Amino acid sequence: MKLSGAELSPSDLGMLRDLELRAETVPPRTDIIRHGDPTSNVHIVFEGLAFRYKYLPDGGRSIMAMLVPGDFCDLNIWILGRMDHSIATLSTSLIAAVPPDAMDRLLTRQSIARALWQATLVDEAILREWLVNLGRRRADRKLAHLFCELYLRLRTIGHAHGPNIRLPVTLEELGDALGITTVHTHRTIQLLRREGLIAQQGQILTIPDLEALMTFAQFDPDYLHLDLTRGN
Amino acid sequence: MKLSGAELSPSDLGMLRDLELRAETVPPRTDIIRHGDPTSNVHIVFEGLAFRYKYLPDGGRSIMAMLVPGDFCDLNIWILGRMDHSIATLSTSLIAAVPPDAMDRLLTRQSIARALWQATLVDEAILREWLVNLGRRRADRKLAHLFCELYLRLRTIGHAHGPNIRLPVTLEELGDALGITTVHTHRTIQLLRREGLIAQQGQILTIPDLEALMTFAQFDPDYLHLDLTRGN
DNA sequence: CGAAGTGTTGAAGCAAATCAATTTTCGTGG
DNA sequence: CCACGAAAATTGATTTGCTTCAACACTTCG
Numbered sequence: 001m002k003l004s005g006a007e008l009s010p011s012d013l014g015m016l017r018d019l020e021l022r023a024e025t026v027p028p029r030t031d032i033i034r035h036g037d038p039t040s041n042v043h044i045v046f047e048g049l050a051f052r053y054k055y056l057p058d059g060g061r062s063i064m065a066m067l068v069p070g071d072f073c074d075l076n077i078w079i080l081g082r083m084d085h086s087i088a089t090l091s092t093s094l095i096a097a098v099p100p101d102a103m104d105r106l107l108t109r110q111s112i113a114r115a116l117w118q119a120t121l122v123d124e125a126i127l128r129e130w131l132v133n134l135g136r137r138r139a140d141r142k143l144a145h146l147f148c149e150l151y152l153r154l155r156t157i158g159h160a161h162g163p164n165i166r167l168p169v170t171l172e173e174l175g176d177a178l179g180i181t182t183v184h185t186h187r188t189i190q191l192l193r194r195e196g197l198i199a200q201q202g203q204i205l206t207i208p209d210l211e212a213l214m215t216f217a218q219f220d221p222d223y224l225h226l227d228l229t230r231g232n
Numbered sequence: 233m234k235l236s237g238a239e240l241s242p243s244d245l246g247m248l249r250d251l252e253l254r255a256e257t258v259p260p261r262t263d264i265i266r267h268g269d270p271t272s273n274v275h276i277v278f279e280g281l282a283f284r285y286k287y288l289p290d291g292g293r294s295i296m297a298m299l300v301p302g303d304f305c306d307l308n309i310w311i312l313g314r315m316d317h318s319i320a321t322l323s324t325s326l327i328a329a330v331p332p333d334a335m336d337r338l339l340t341r342q343s344i345a346r347a348l349w350q351a352t353l354v355d356e357a358i359l360r361e362w363l364v365n366l367g368r369r370r371a372d373r374k375l376a377h378l379f380c381e382l383y384l385r386l387r388t389i390g391h392a393h394g395p396n397i398r399l400p401v402t403l404e405e406l407g408d409a410l411g412i413t414t415v416h417t418h419r420t421i422q423l424l425r426r427e428g429l430i431a432q433q434g435q436i437l438t439i440p441d442l443e444a445l446m447t448f449a450q451f452d453p454d455y456l457h458l459d460l461t462r463g464n
Numbered sequence: 465c466g467a468a469g470t471g472t473t474g475a476a477g478c479a480a481a482t483c484a485a486t487t488t489t490c491g492t493g494g
Numbered sequence: 495c496c497a498c499g500a501a502a503a504t505t506g507a508t509t510t511g512c513t514t515c516a517a518c519a520c521t522t523c524g
Contacts, residue, residue, distance in 0.1 A: 023413040054364060056435040057450050076357070079350050084357050084455045110339075117349050118311050124352065125308070127359045132286055132294040135411025138511075170470065179367025184512055186472065192360050218289050223316045371480070402502065416480055418504065 023096040041097035044074035048093025063177035144217035255328040273306040273329035280325025295409035323400040376449035
């Protein structure tokens with residue numbers, strides 16, 4: 001499997017594969033790790049979708065990242081000592097837990113250490129683009145931009161089926177990721193549908209013309225650093 | 233000097249101090265590195281303020297981070313191979329440039345590698361909080377939140393003078409960091425002044441009652457991970 | 465089969481954008 | 495050191511994207 005777009009040698013991969021033994025199935029909408037948790041295992045998403053989030057004092061929720069298979073959840077906790085946000089699953093997921101001492105062993109390999117750091121920096125690049133998205137785009141572009149990103153990230157790991165991806169998210173979750181209300185998220189989705197930029201059937205999102213959606217959203221895939229991912 | 237809140241041994245610090253020889257003075261409002269630049273030197277802010285930013289196709293600008301003395305500018309470029317955003321100075325700054333081979337040498341020390349990774353993760357934590365700020369708070373809280381963060385970060389490195397910090401920013405820059413217009417930024421600052429939450433004289437920002445401003449902004453310093461910084 | 469969560473729609477209100485004009489400050493060269 | 499032009503700050507009037515509130519339909523699942 002791919003690991004956050006890292007370039008690893010076969011022996012590195014072997015070392016990682018051994019960890020897979022510890023993977024467990026986690027139900028949808030379940031916390032993997034919570035804000036305030038002290039140092040513990042580091043988690044990796046093997047299958048399914050997850051998201052980073054934080055609650056505000058007023059009860060609002062902010063979703064700050066989407067995690068796809070191959071992503072590390074919480075290198076933060078291992079390096080910084082505690083979580084400053086929570087992570088939960090969207091769909092039923094297969095989550096691996098790497099104990100701290102195993103992390104220490106992994107990190108002695110400079111190639112792995114560098115790969116993980118690289119993954120961290122890609123996460124950061126995505127976060128910066130989300131910041132642009134929230135701060136400088138209207139709701140319709142925001143939503144289109146998010147859809148472009150998720151489509152490309154999922155396609156890169158082989159989870160797109162032609163123009164379709166499975167996106168098991170509610171309007172509330174989309175809204176919390178875009179900083180808009182559920183009601184407005186709904187109206188905005190309708191708008192994109194009417195424009196023919198997207199189509200939906202249940203959890204399946206269809207992007208009939210990716211170029212068109214990307215243009216509409218001012219989407220430039222540069223920030224995803226997909227070229228770092230081998231073989232796609 | 234402190235390095236992004238990292239814990240380093242005296243010999244590590246000695247290794248870093250040698251790099252200071254390459255530091256140069258950069259005028260205000262000058263790019264240190266630009267979006268699209270390929271791998272080159274890694275820069276560190278020794279003195280002055282800088283910020284990360286990106287231009288949008290429509291000409292708008294998004295400011296995605298503030299850099300204070302001790303911060304690394306662009307580990308991105310070294311690890312990811314190219315910049316996905318630009319960095320410019322706000323005030324006259326002393327900027328060190330570390331050549332790629334020097335970086336390689338530094339990174340062979342696991343303590344330094346870890347410190348830099350830690351710095352990257354703190355950057356990311358700040359970025360996440362900015363995302364919350366942009367997505368889920370009204371303009372007055374956004375601005376108050378930004379002021380709280382800058383005050384604490386500057387105080388931590390000894391750049392606060394009692395309740396005062398020097399903030400050489402224009403309304404346009406503040407607005408671009410908060411995702412609001414210059415006009416509205418101005419009105420919001422006036423509001424905070426009227427409420428007695430802040431005061432200003434030229435570039436000096438005064439926060440007479442930090443607790444009050446933090447409460448107003450729903451500010452929780454947790455995300456800054458200031459406890460990682462030794463000696464303050 | 466009923467309850468809870470999610471999706472859907474309408475109407476009214478508000479925060480922030482937009483547009484426009486004027487004043488103040490600042491940097492630079494004469 | 496003052497004069498000048500440009501950048502930044504300031505204020506008002508108007509518009510709009512999004513929120514808020516409210517009600518109802520649909521789906522899903524124990």
